[in-house]
Amino acid sequence: xxxxxxxxxxxxxxxxxxxxxxxxxxxxxxxxxxxxxxxxxxxxxxxxxxxxxxxxxxxxxxxxxxxxxxxxxxxxxxxxxxxxxxxxxxxxxxxxxxxxxxxxxxxxxxxxxxxxxxxxxxxxxxxxxxxxxxxxxxxxxxxxxxxxxxxxxxxxxxxxxxxxxxxxxxxxxxxxxxxxxxxxxxxxxxxxxxxxxxxxxxxxxxxxxxxxxxxxxxxxxxxxxxxxxxxxxxxxxxxxxxxxxxxxxxxxxxxxxxxxxxxxxxxxxxxxxxxxxxxxxxxxxxxxxxxxxxxxxxxxxxxxxxxxxxxxxxxx
Amino acid sequence: xxxxxxxxxxxxxxxxxxxxxxxxxxxxxxxxxxxxxxxxxxxxxxxxxxxxxxxxxxxxxxxxxxxxxxxxxxxxxxxxxxxxxxxxxxxxxxxxxxxxxxxxxxxxxxxxxxxxxxxxxxxxxxxxxxxxxxxxxxxxxxxxxxxxxxxxxxxxxxxxxxxxxxxxxxxxxxxxxxxxxxxxxxxxxxxxxxxxxxxxxxxxxxxxxxxxxxxxxxxxxxxxxxxxxxxxxxxxxxxxxxxxxxxxxxxxxxxxxxxxxxxxxxxxxxxxxxxxxxxxxxxxxxxxxxxxxxxxxxxxxxxxxxxxxxxxxxxxxxxxxxxxxxxxxxxxxxxxxxxxxxxxxxxxxxxxxxxxxxxxxxxxxxxxxxxxxxxxxxxxxxxxxxxxxxxxxxxxxxxxxx
Numbered sequence: 171x172x173x174x175x176x177x178x179x180x181x182x183x184x185x186x187x188x189x190x191x192x193x194x195x196x197x198x199x200x201x202x203x204x205x206x207x208x209x210x211x212x213x214x215x216x217x218x219x220x221x222x223x224x225x226x227x228x229x230x231x232x233x234x235x236x237x238x239x240x241x242x243x244x245x246x247x248x249x250x251x252x253x254x255x256x257x258x259x260x261x262x263x264x265x266x267x268x269x270x271x272x273x274x275x276x277x278x279x280x281x282x283x284x285x286x287x288x289x290x291x292x293x294x295x296x297x298x299x300x301x302x303x304x305x306x307x308x309x310x311x312x313x314x315x316x317x318x319x320x321x322x323x324x325x326x327x328x329x330x331x332x333x334x335x336x337x338x339x340x341x342x343x344x345x346x347x348x349x350x351x352x353x354x355x356x357x358x359x360x361x362x363x364x365x366x367x368x369x370x371x372x373x374x375x376x377x378x379x380x381x382x383x384x385x386x387x388x389x390x391x392x393x394x395x396x397x398x399x400x401x402x403x404x405x406x407x408x409x410x411x412x413x414x415x416x417x418x419x420x421x422x423x424x425x426x427x428x429x430x431x432x433x434x435x436x437x438x439x440x441x442x443x444x445x446x447x448x449x450x451x452x453x454x455x456x457x458x459x460x461x462x463x464x465x466x467x468x469x470x471x472x473x474x475x476x477x478x479x480x481x482x483x484x485x486x
Numbered sequence: 487x488x489x490x491x492x493x494x495x496x497x498x499x500x501x502x503x504x505x506x507x508x509x510x511x512x513x514x515x516x517x518x519x520x521x522x523x524x525x526x527x528x529x530x531x532x533x534x535x536x537x538x539x540x541x542x543x544x545x546x547x548x549x550x551x552x553x554x555x556x557x558x559x560x561x562x563x564x565x566x567x568x569x570x571x572x573x574x575x576x577x578x579x580x581x582x583x584x585x586x587x588x589x590x591x592x593x594x595x596x597x598x599x600x601x602x603x604x605x606x607x608x609x610x611x612x613x614x615x616x617x618x619x620x621x622x623x624x625x626x627x628x629x630x631x632x633x634x635x636x637x638x639x640x641x642x643x644x645x646x647x648x649x650x651x652x653x654x655x656x657x658x659x660x661x662x663x664x665x666x667x668x669x670x671x672x673x674x675x676x677x678x679x680x681x682x683x684x685x686x687x688x689x690x691x692x693x694x695x696x697x698x699x700x701x702x703x704x705x706x707x708x709x710x711x712x713x714x715x716x717x718x719x720x721x722x723x724x725x726x727x728x729x730x731x732x733x734x735x736x737x738x739x740x741x742x743x744x745x746x747x748x749x750x751x752x753x754x755x756x757x758x759x760x761x762x763x764x765x766x767x768x769x770x771x772x773x774x775x776x777x778x779x780x781x782x783x784x785x786x787x788x789x790x791x792x793x794x795x796x797x798x799x800x801x802x803x804x805x806x807x808x809x810x811x812x813x814x815x816x817x818x819x820x821x822x823x824x825x826x827x828x829x830x831x832x833x834x835x836x837x838x839x840x841x842x843x844x845x846x847x848x849x850x851x852x853x854x855x856x857x858x859x860x861x862x863x864x865x866x867x868x869x870x871x872x873x874x875x876x877x878x879x880x881x882x883x884x885x886x887x888x
Contacts, residue, residue, distance in 0.1 A: 194581050195577075196577045196578045196581035197582075199577045199581070200574065203570070203574075299664070303664070304663075305594065305595055305663045306595070306618050306664035307569070307595060307598050309599075309601065309620070310624075325606065400573060400599060400602070401603060402601075402603075404569055406569055406595050407569055407570050443574055443578070446563060446575075
């Protein structure tokens with residue numbers, strides 16, 4: 171068995187055993203948030219890491235997923251399981267509309283256009299108060315299942331952890347399938363040289379749009395899981411700052427790798443919490459660590475691990 | 487003989503000392519509030535207030551429960567007024583630090599996130615400055631709030647402005663923030679009863695600093711008066727820029743900012759004549775002896791004057807002390823939450839609460855202060871008059887929303 175496969179199995183066993191190892195439930199709460207971030211970061215990685223387009227709208231799409239799932243439940247009485255499945259589809263529609271014009275520009279221009287989309291989404295969530303309840307947000311969002319005390323009680327954080335873990339594994343596997351398919355290879359080729367891809371007769375824009383929409387669907391799903399976990403959403407958490415965190419999760423973990431977003435997601439959730447001891451210097455310290463990590467680990471933690479593996483173990 | 491007596495006395499003293507040490511325990515209480523970011527103007531003074539109150543309670547002998555005395559130990563976490571951060575902070579307080587009593591909460595979004603799950607926790611939540619109405623309409627028995635909802639004050643403000651003879655008022659404010667919007671909504675409703683009309687609803691965001699486009703538009707509409715609602719800094723910029731644009735009309739507001747906070751942005755000349763229509767919070771001209779002492783202690787300890795809304799958090803700590811003593815337990819949170827609902831207004835309270843059925847908090851866990859009209863005169867907020875408010879009627883209305 172390959173070393174990489176063994177490592178992945180070990181990681182999966184660790185994730186399965188984690189709730190039994192954690193004695194303080196607060197850390198389980200952070201793990202759930204981190205797993206939701208894994209889904210979001212895997213989506214971000216598809217467009218940013220594999221296609222080479224830095225999108226700054228991931229949190230906005232997460233917001234669309236969160237609000238659509240919560241509103242479909244409260245307005246149409248749909249079961250939570252169904253709204254969680256529908257949320258990425260709703261997000262995909264918005265991503266299609268946003269992606270078509272956005273992907274006509276490249277590089278920094280694309281980043282700026284997506285940033286503008288995130289701002290528009292944020293403003294809509296804030297001001298369409300009759301639907302979103304504005305800054306006050308939506309509270310009392312139901313959890314999946316049959317309520318508190320049911321046989322499978324999603325109010326129990328351990329149960330929700332396994333639920334989100336299963337979906338995170340599924341979405342990571344889906345990302346791996348996409349990356350290893352012909353589509354994934356074309357996305358990689360677009361990242362390397364888009365003009366060359368177009369010159370051999372491949373309609374690059376279709377693949378870019380595909381990556382953008384799929385990326386948004388990951389975010390929409392993450393948003394739905396977040397909404398039903400927290401039971402509360404308001405626009406604050408779907409702003410540009412959160413989109414920046416998604417980009418950072420990919421960069422810090424390792425852009426263009428499948429393991430990178432997993433590590434990066436845990437990094438952006440846990441690090442600010444561990445830095446609470448620094449009080450008001452916390453965010454300065456967080457920013458400093460991120461700057462240093464980006465400068466000295468441009469290929470992220472996965473890249474660093476590979477370099478170390480090559481140096482000390484001769485493994486490539 | 488003398489040596490033996492000395493030994494006996496020493497042993498007795500040691501035993502007594504040990505006895506008193508054994509009876510003295512520590513009670514950890516938590517604060518989750520905005521210590522950084524735009525909302526820190528409200529959150530940081532609240533966190534300071536709780537720490538100050540805890541020290542005063544400890545200095546006065548702590549909290550007495552049966553034979554035991556509890557000294558308060560305050561753990562403070564920054565929630566940046568962000569719902570996710572607030573959830574993380576409160577989860578940490580409850581799950582890791584073992585805290586059962588959580589105070590602070592200056593901002594509605596973050597508070598709403600905690601309120602969505604606190605009902606399932608073995609904990610009591612005491613909300614301060616967060617003014618969003620729905621926080622106390624969810625039927626949460628383990629939540630109380632010291633600040634009245636924004637619309638309770640907005641209605642009183644609308645009646646006051648109408649009494650000044652204005653008919654056409656323009657509103658400029660953080661109307662995307664729900665509690666400011668609900669203040670304006672209640673203001674408008676009450677103002678309309680006297681034949682008044684709000685002719686403009688111009689919006690600024692909490693980070694905006696240039697309001698001249700909105701003010702220029704308002705000036706062209708020729709209103710009788712201007713109403714500014716929002717966080718201190720943007721509101722101060724709005725007042726400053728209104729004078730720079732030569733708008734010579736009465737200016738009313740809902741900000742709860744201190745003199746120092748306004749003077750960081752506007753001059754006292756630019757502020758002259760501005761009204762603040764808000765709960766009768768800490769203003770030296772209107773406060774009680776407890777308020778004066780609070781102001782003095784805060785200034786001495788932190789080197790800065792307290793913000794008018796900061797005593798909401800100070801009062802939380804004292805309310806908690808009295809409730810725990812009444813409940814006779816620090817572990818039974820249900821009993822403490824019930825004792826809070828049963829609490830009468832205590833002498834240490836800085837805010838001027840108006841009781842409902844003789845109690846500080848109504849059945850919804852909501853406390854009510856008087857509302858007041860304050861005017862900026864010669865560099866100071868001067869209390870001019872109390873605004874007519876009916877906490878009993880509002881409490882009934884709030885109950886009807888449950």
